[in-house]
Amino acid sequence: MENISFHAHHSPFGAYASFIIGKLNSGAGFDLSNVQPQNNNFYVGYKRDEENAYLMPFLSSKRQINHEEAYVVKEHEENQANGQIHILTEKDIHRRMTWAQDLWTVNDLEFKIVTPFGHVNELEKMSERETRLCLLPAVFAQLTFDNSASEKTAEVVFGMEGMRRLISDTMGETYRGGACQTSTAFACVHSDEIEEKIGWGMLEQLWEETAVNKLGNEVVLNIKVKPGEKKTYTFVLATYQGGIITSGIPSQFMYTKYFQSIEDVISFALENKDYYLELAQQRDQELQNSDLNEYRQFQIAHATRSYYANTQLMVGSDEKPIWMVNEGEYQMINTFDLTVDQLFYEMRFHPWTTRNVLDLYLQRYGYIDGVKDMDSNHYQGGKSFTHDMGVANMFSPPHYSSYERVNIDGCFSYMTHEQLVNWIICAANYGIKHQDFEWLKEQEDVFKELLDSLINRDRDDDGIMDCDSTRCGTGTEITTYDALDESLGQARNNLYLAVKTWAAYISLEKVFALLGFNDKKKLSHNRANQAASTIVTKFDKEAGYIPAVFEKGNQSKIIPAVEGLIFPFLLGDYDAVSENGRFSHFIQALKKHIKTILVQGECIDAVSGAWKLSSTSYNTWMSKIYISQYIIQHILNMDYSEDEWTGWDIVHSKFQQKSCNDLCAVDQLDSRNGQAMGSRLYPRLVTNILWLSDQETDL
């Protein structure tokens, strides 16, 4: 790994909890019900003789180390016993991030954070034990010290700021570690060579014989490793958020039904550590055994971390599960234009979470609107869905999101058409690919309503949207690309949304075929044809591309023109996305479009060589690039060389490791330099799971 100094989330499934570490000299720490780095002192290090001690560079930047002291902390004069503490530097350390592990090695010390994850079955199909295994709100750390070639006893330290009590206070002799109140803790199984310490400013007393100041805010474990020994210690990094957490829909964490306290989490985690370490190994092997280059492997691993950081599995007063994915720094709940992109990931590991979100959209966050044409004539509209379900653990009232507002053009306006398309696409994908025909059948009337709703928004019957929702008031609808490029925000006559609408019609066609509604199937089929034909007519033969918006002379060239292709492909309709299939003109036009725009200075950034979604904006979104990359490489099979792909992967990988390294996975970047522009700490980058897909088996 060329750049090792970047923050990453380390999070269990559905606990909206992270341990964040990785940007050097910027500390580490837990965040609960949010995803922000904490910048607390984190102590990992060792000492083998009186003179020198070594610490990993995880101390908080709040310490404001001055230039001279940056690498050697001079001890308090009265306290020479500690010797010199050397803070290790980037060049001393090797870091490796696998899918489920974040490994740091230096000299004889290996330290890693282990974030086990895997397939999560429907809750009602699991035993209590299986459920506990899946819902444990904790991750792990492991520390290995190789003292086998030494004749001196080594003393290893592991500890952190923000811990305000010893775990032995509540767990007795069996465990050692620290905790803060009832909500965060670290612990390991006790053995005689481990000593627990608590105090203020433990850096000054890391190797002192005893230090117990129970008013302290740092807990450190000192572990003696004898000469000739190589020892590994496993720590749980545990979290617990009890009580009713969300408003609007009162709910508590599902895991609180299975774990009574953070102590309960700790003992279960350490009793079952072998299971979790094995699970992490499985994931690591799965990714390592793929044929993906290291840059893609890294990007998948990094994205996966930030996805889990944002996941939250709750249970309402009716005892039913509520799945939430929070929107990174924005904290919006189940933002629908993220749900549709995270579909690829959830379909692989826990398809029922997507269904759970679709159900809640139906039950609480659907609405029926009217539509208006450009002359402000009003007509019948139909059913659609809100942009999100609220923000920061506060569910918004029924039928309304936290994001959308009336009378706005641009950011914060309604996304009625896009969310309508998103529900159809997600539902078809879930029902058909996961073979949940019973659920599909239950949605029979909904699908019919949604087809009508789509058609009512297309008054000139050309297959694409031409009316805005009356919910917009005097404003107009936007798409998920709201913040990317002003010219792309508009939903009406939008190329990206038109192709996705085509995909929605194909999805409906398949659903109606399955459910046996032949007329609806044909209607959907015809509408897909109309959409494809309309889009083809927008192709500018001279310029060789389709403009982003079919209005006002727009000349933006956008990669997500092809985004919609992914959905028929995932449904197994390879004909629909083939240049020799029934949409051959359409697919050929899109291939030409990509060929034209994917060049330096257009949709390849002239400075950095990164992909950029739009030729007219240097704001670009990695999650969306990943989808289009998969389509262009594996669906359209376009002829870019391996070297070209690797070159792009290197640039994109470096962006995450270096340019926006303090905010975990970042979606919105400046294509020129990879600086974060928004959507920090974001879950959506798991679209890159597509790279791992095997058409036949996985998707």
Add this chain to the structure above:
Amino acid sequence: MENISFHAHHSPFGAYASFIIGKLNSGAGFDLSNVQPQNNNFYVGYKRDEENAYLMPFLSSKRQINHEEAYVVKEHEENQANGQIHILTEKDIHRRMTWAQDLWTVNDLEFKIVTPFGHVNELEKMSERETRLCLLPAVFAQLTFDNSASEKTAEVVFGMEGMRRLISDTMGETYRGGACQTSTAFACVHSDEIEEKIGWGMLEQLWEETAVNKLGNEVVLNIKVKPGEKKTYTFVLATYQGGIITSGIPSQFMYTKYFQSIEDVISFALENKDYYLELAQQRDQELQNSDLNEYRQFQIAHATRSYYANTQLMVGSDEKPIWMVNEGEYQMINTFDLTVDQLFYEMRFHPWTTRNVLDLYLQRYGYIDGVKDMDSNHYQGGKSFTHDMGVANMFSPPHYSSYERVNIDGCFSYMTHEQLVNWIICAANYGIKHQDFEWLKEQEDVFKELLDSLINRDRDDDGIMDCDSTRCGTGTEITTYDALDESLGQARNNLYLAVKTWAAYISLEKVFALLGFNDKKKLSHNRANQAASTIVTKFDKEAGYIPAVFEKGNQSKIIPAVEGLIFPFLLGDYDAVSENGRFSHFIQALKKHIKTILVQGECIDAVSGAWKLSSTSYNTWMSKIYISQYIIQHILNMDYSEDEWTGWDIVHSKFQQKSCNDLCAVDQLDSRNGQAMGSRLYPRLVTNILWLSDQETDL
């Protein structure tokens, strides 16, 4: 009130929750499970014409208003509709703090925070409704606008930063206000003239027609007051902390057994607002009808606020109540040397809370030690109690405090002897004054054990401590005056502790008399005599005072020499504290002592005129001064003039309002200037409730 710019807590009973406001241009806000000012924007103001609007100076200092903009906020250019916003200044405003209300008036606007409080009966003796009335985790605000002389409609605003949802989202049409997740809210009953708004930076859009951005973090209510009307609106400032809050002893807030959610708190509060407003009026009248000057009335009111801010009534898994008073900025739980001083307050309003603390000290925080003399010979010790029960919602393990550590001289050493004395004094006072003889009887064996323990620490049988606990290791015991003056920290041969020990023996004498143990009664009686005689021998006739420590030539002169007198007095033993009684030599010596030391340059600060506890330290503690003032004025009846007392009251009052105005009630002050030196946001200052006491009825 000469100085109006100081922060104050506004807190319900036992909810460890505050709304903190009062230091101008420093914002306001809720703090939960802590007592710190929050510095959020708080909007109270009005507008009667297009050109000018007026806001109370409660905006956050984070806004970093520059010098020119300090008084007039220039509106964003596009937004001239708001006109100019004038931030009112200290000279425009009148503030008055009564016992249960904090009133601000300016022009036609009156704004007040109302913190109703009163007697709280034992929980099992109250009906469910009475319990709900007592445990409601909320305070109130009232806003009155007098538009009776105006021909224009006025628009009043009330709102705050930190609120992230509209209360109507979960409470429908009946209420208006804002909330943050499940834990804090403000609300009023809806009427047609009230409009709810939410957004970012509401200052810029305070008077705009509609503003609903549900991603916002500020909620504001706009209220139209018609020409000729004078209207009052009552708001609840509600809090709710659900789930298990404490570790060590898992417990939840008692009120969560009676209120299901913050919405439940809001509706109950507003339905019963008349009860609460009346309760506040009762308290106000009680204080106003006393013969105390305004400075003492203010100090009582201010101290009471910070006391309630630190109170916390929990319920354990055994359904039994757990009373906690947290130690201000230090957050230690039920620090015993605070409990004994807060006794005066709790005995007036809810004596059972003191009993509850004594019970928990017995059950979990007692211990049996050995003792050691100055030559390190070890002997049998006895039962005593820890300094505290933990810190920051974390109960420490059985038999150990969070504060005390082994092998220390000075701050953080053990307080074994002092806490032993404290339990005896509190228990006798509670049992005898509250006439809970059944409880006293249950403690029969405990009292015997504690008498033995006291005697075992006094090996030379002179009535005062001469051995330290073996828990100190190589260190020595300290007293609560640990941080005041190094020479006073020592417990052994300490004048303050010797007098308090005398008081403990008298307390034991009365308890054993009641319980019918004649020999123990006599033994206690004799020990009290020995203590008094010993102390008298320490009187330096030439210098006219008793040194603070009877060792090493100590020459500190301390006011708390008399502190222990309060306890026999409160037990009705006026003879014990009379210069003509059975301890006449002792009391006469103490009076001479005070006469000698209470002079400018000794225990009256030469610069400020404030009292200082020790002649050799300018660190002084208001809570302790209040006790000694009451003793000197009302028990020893010493001949200081009314003018002298008023002069001192003015200095002490000004310290709280001006010198340490950003941290609510502060205990540890610099006697020269009133600057805070520690013990900020502190509960103990309610010792000044003594001023309100009527010997016969109240105490």
